[in-house]
Amino acid sequence: MEAELALENVGGLSGLRSLKFIKGTINVVRAPNATGKSSIIKAIALCLSAPYKSKKITEIAREMGLLRQVGEAVEPLVYIGAKSAKILMKFDSREWELNISKDGNYVHTQEGEERFLVTSLLTRSSPVLNKLLKGDVDFKWIVEMVSLADRYEVVARVIERERNKIRDFQAEIERRINEVESLKREKIALEEDINNYKQKESELSSKLSELLANRGEVSELKKQRDHLLAKIKEHEKKVEGLSNSIKELKKEVEELNKKHEAKLAEKKRLENENKKILKEIEVVSKKLKELDESLKNYEERLRKIGEEIEVLRVEEGRLLAKSEMYEKASKLLTQSQKVLCPLCGEGHLTAERLREEEASVKKQLGKVRDKIGTLISEKNKIYSKLRERDELKKELEKLTETNSETIRKLQSLKLTLSTSLAELEPLQMKLEGLEAEKLKEEELLNKYKAELKALDDSICELGKEEQAIVKEISTFRGKLEQSKKQLERVEKMLEAKSYIEILGYKMSLERAKKVLEEWSAILDEVLKNVQTEARKERLMAVELFNDQVRKVLKDSKFDYLDIWIDASNFRLHIIDRRVAVEVSPRILSETERYVLAFIIHATLKLAYSPYPPFFLIDEVALSLDETRKKAVFNYLLHLAKENGWFVILTELGNESEITVSPFKGL
Numbered sequence: 001m002e003a004e005l006a007l008e009n010v011g012g013l014s015g016l017r018s019l020k021f022i023k024g025t026i027n028v029v030r031a032p033n034a035t036g037k038s039s040i041i042k043a044i045a046l047c048l049s050a051p052y053k054s055k056k057i058t059e060i061a062r063e064m065g066l067l068r069q070v071g072e073a074v075e076p077l078v079y080i081g082a083k084s085a086k087i088l089m090k091f092d093s094r095e096w097e098l099n100i101s102k103d104g105n106y107v108h109t110q111e112g113e114e115r116f117l118v119t120s121l122l123t124r125s126s127p128v129l130n131k132l133l134k135g136d137v138d139f140k141w142i143v144e145m146v147s148l149a150d151r152y153e154v155v156a157r158v159i160e161r162e163r164n165k166i167r168d169f170q171a172e173i174e175r176r177i178n179e180v181e182s183l184k185r186e187k188i189a190l191e192e193d194i195n196n197y198k199q200k201e202s203e204l205s206s207k208l209s210e211l212l213a214n215r216g217e218v219s220e221l222k223k224q225r226d227h228l229l230a231k232i233k234e235h236e237k238k239v240e241g242l243s244n245s246i247k248e249l250k251k252e253v254e255e256l257n258k259k260h261e262a263k264l265a266e267k268k269r270l271e272n273e274n275k276k277i278l279k280e281i282e283v284v285s286k287k288l289k290e291l292d293e294s295l296k297n298y299e300e301r302l303r304k305i306g307e308e309i310e311v312l313r314v315e316e317g318r319l320l321a322k323s324e325m326y327e328k329a330s331k332l333l334t335q336s337q338k339v340l341c342p343l344c345g346e347g348h349l350t351a352e353r354l355r356e357e358e359a360s361v362k363k364q365l366g367k368v369r370d371k372i373g374t375l376i377s378e379k380n381k382i383y384s385k386l387r388e389r390d391e392l393k394k395e396l397e398k399l400t401e402t403n404s405e406t407i408r409k410l411q412s413l414k415l416t417l418s419t420s421l422a423e424l425e426p427l428q429m430k431l432e433g434l435e436a437e438k439l440k441e442e443e444l445l446n447k448y449k450a451e452l453k454a455l456d457d458s459i460c461e462l463g464k465e466e467q468a469i470v471k472e473i474s475t476f477r478g479k480l481e482q483s484k485k486q487l488e489r490v491e492k493m494l495e496a497k498s499y500i501e502i503l504g505y506k507m508s509l510e511r512a513k514k515v516l517e518e519w520s521a522i523l524d525e526v527l528k529n530v531q532t533e534a535r536k537e538r539l540m541a542v543e544l545f546n547d548q549v550r551k552v553l554k555d556s557k558f559d560y561l562d563i564w565i566d567a568s569n570f571r572l573h574i575i576d577r578r579v580a581v582e583v584s585p586r587i588l589s590e591t592e593r594y595v596l597a598f599i600i601h602a603t604l605k606l607a608y609s610p611y612p613p614f615f616l617i618d619e620v621a622l623s624l625d626e627t628r629k630k631a632v633f634n635y636l637l638h639l640a641k642e643n644g645w646f647v648i649l650t651e652l653g654n655e656s657e658i659t660v661s662p663f664k665g666l
C-alpha cells in the first residue's frame with residue numbers, strides 16, 4: 001500500500017511536487033543539500049499533527065521551523081514569493097489536506113494528532129535530541145505532553161481562574177457587608193436624631209401654644225397654628241405609610257422581576273442550546289446521508305466479496321500445494337539430476353527449473369494473497385461504515401430527542417413568562433398609583449409647612465420669648481429635614497449595597513456569600529480530583545514508557561543499555577550494563593546521544609501515537625557510525641514491517657533532483 005504526498009510551494013520547493021511512499025518499509029529521500037528534503041519531512045509532520053491546542057507543542061513547532069516565530073512576518077513552510085502553500089497526504093483511503101497562507105492562516109480538512117510532533121519526528125531540532133545534547137534528563141515535559149495530564153492541567157488552570165474570581169467576589173462581598181453594617185449604624189443614628197428632633201419640636205410647639213394661650217390677641221393665630229400642626233402630622237403619617245407601602249411593593253416587584261429575568265436568561269440559554277443542537281443534527285444528517293450514499297447495494301457487494309475471497313482461497317490452496325510440491329522435489333534433486341514433472345507426468349525438470357517454477361508459484365501466491373487482503377480490507381471498511389452509520393443513527397436519535405425536550409422546555413418557559421408578566425403588570429400599576437398618591441401628599445405637606453412657617457413668622461413679631469421659641473423650632477425643623485434627606489440617602493445606599501450581581505443574577509449579600517462558599521467547595525473538590533487524575537496519567541505514561549523502552553532496547557539490539565523514567569521526579573536514567581554504571585548524557589559521545597534519541601522516539605511512537613503510521617527522521621542517520629547505523633536501520637525496517645508504518649528518512653545524495661526509493665540495505 002502506498003501513501004501519496006502532493007506539495008505546492010512548500011518550504012524550499014516551488015511549484016507542484018508529488019511523492020509516493022511504500023508502507024512497511026524504509027523510504028529513503030535522497031538529494032543534495034538545500035534542495036528541500038527537510039521541507040518534505042516538516043510538511044508531513046505539520047499536516048499530520050496540526051492544529052495544536054497545547055501551547056507547549058505550538059512552541060515546539062515554532063522551534064522546529066514548522067510555524068513562524070512570534071514577530072516573524074511569514075510562515076516558514078510557504079515558498080518565498082508564493083502567497084500560500086498546500087500539503088495533501090493520502091493514505092488508508094483518507095485525505096489530510098492543509099492550506100497555509102503567507103500571513104499565517106491555516107485551513108485543515110482533518111484534525112491531526114498533535115502528539116505526533118514530539119513522538120514521530122526526529123530531526124536535529126527535535127526537543128528530545130536537544131535535551132540530550134545539553135545533558136538535560138528532566139523529562140517531565142514529555143510525560144505531560146504524551147499523557148492526558150497536560151489536558152487535565154488545562155482544566156486545573158481554568159478552575160484556578162474560577163477560584164480567583166470567586167475570591168475576588170468574596171472580598172467584594174466582605175467589603176460590602178462592612179459597608180452595609182456601617183450604613184445600618186448610620187441609619188439607626190439618623191432615625192434616633194429624627195425622633196429627637198420631632199420630640200423637641202413637639203415640646204417647643206406645646207410651649208409656644210401655652211404662651212399664645214395667655215395672649216388674647218393671638219388666640220386666633222394659635223387656633224390656626226394648632227390646626228396646621230394637626231394637618232402636618234396627619235399628612236406626615238400618610239406619607240410615611242405610603243413610603244412603607246411603596247418599599248414593600250417595590251421589594252415584591254423586584255423579586256418578581258428577578259425571577260422573570262432569570263426565566264428570560266434560561267429561555268435565551270435554551271434557544272442557544274437548541275440552535276447548537278439543530279446545527280449538530282444538520283452535520284450528523286449530512287454525514288449519515290453521505291454514508292448511506294456510499295453504502296448503496298452494500299449487501300450485494302459483501303456477497304460478491306465473499307464469493308471472490310472463496311474463489312481466491314481455493315486458488316491460494318492450489319498454489320500452496322503446488323509450491324510445497326516443487327519445494328519437496330527441489331530438495332530431492334542435486335544440480336545435475338532430473339525428475340519427471342509431478343503435475344503433468346510428462347517431461348523432466350531440473351533443480352534450476354524447479355526453483356524457477358517454485359519462485360513463479362510463490363509470486364502468483366503473493367498476488368492472490370494481496371487480492372485477498374484488498375478484499376478483506378474493503379469488507380472491513382464496509383463493516384466499519386455500517387458501524388459508523390449505526391452510531392450516527394443513534395446520535396441523531398439522541399439529538400432529536402434532546403431537541404424535542406428543549407422545545408418542550410421552551411414552550412413551558414414561554415407560558416411561565418406570560419404568567420409572570422401578568423403578575424407583574426397589576427403590581428407595577430399599583431406601584432405607580434401609590435407613588436403618584438405619595439407625591440400628591442408630599443405636595444400638600446410642603447404647602448402646610450410653608451403656611452406654618454408664614455404663621456410662625458407672624459407670631460415672631462408678637463414677643464421676644466415667642467420669637468426665641470419659634471426660632472428654636474425653625475432650627476430643629478431644619479435639622480429634621482436635613483436628617484430626613486440624609487436618611488433617604490443612606491436607605492438608597494443600603495438598597496444598592498445590600499445586593500450584588502453574579503453572572504447576571506442579582507442576589508442578597510448573605511445569599512451570594514453562601515452560594516460562593518458552596519461553589520468554592522465544589523471547585524476545590526473538582527480541582528482535587530483533576531489533580532489526582534493528572535498524577536495518575538503521568539504515572540501511567542511513565543509506566544507505559546518504561547515497559548515499552550525495555551522491548552525497544554531488546555529488539556533493536558541496544559540492550560546493553562537500561563533506560564527508564566523515574567516516576568517520582570520524571571528524570572531519565574541511563575545505565576550502561578557493560579560496566580553497571582549510570583551515565584549522564586553529558587559524558588556520552590554525540591553518536592551515542594543520537595542513538596539514545598532514536599530509542600526514546602521509537603518508544604514514544606510505539607507507546608503513545610502509533611497512528612498516523614508515519615515515522616520521520618531527517619538526516620540524523622548521518623551522525624551515526626556504520627555499526628550503529630546498521631542496527632538502527634535494521635530496527636527501523638523491523639518497525640515498518642511489524643506495524644505497517646511508513647518510515648521516511650532523508651539522506652544526503654548526489655541525485656540531480658529529489659528521489660524516493662525503498663531501503664535496499666547498507
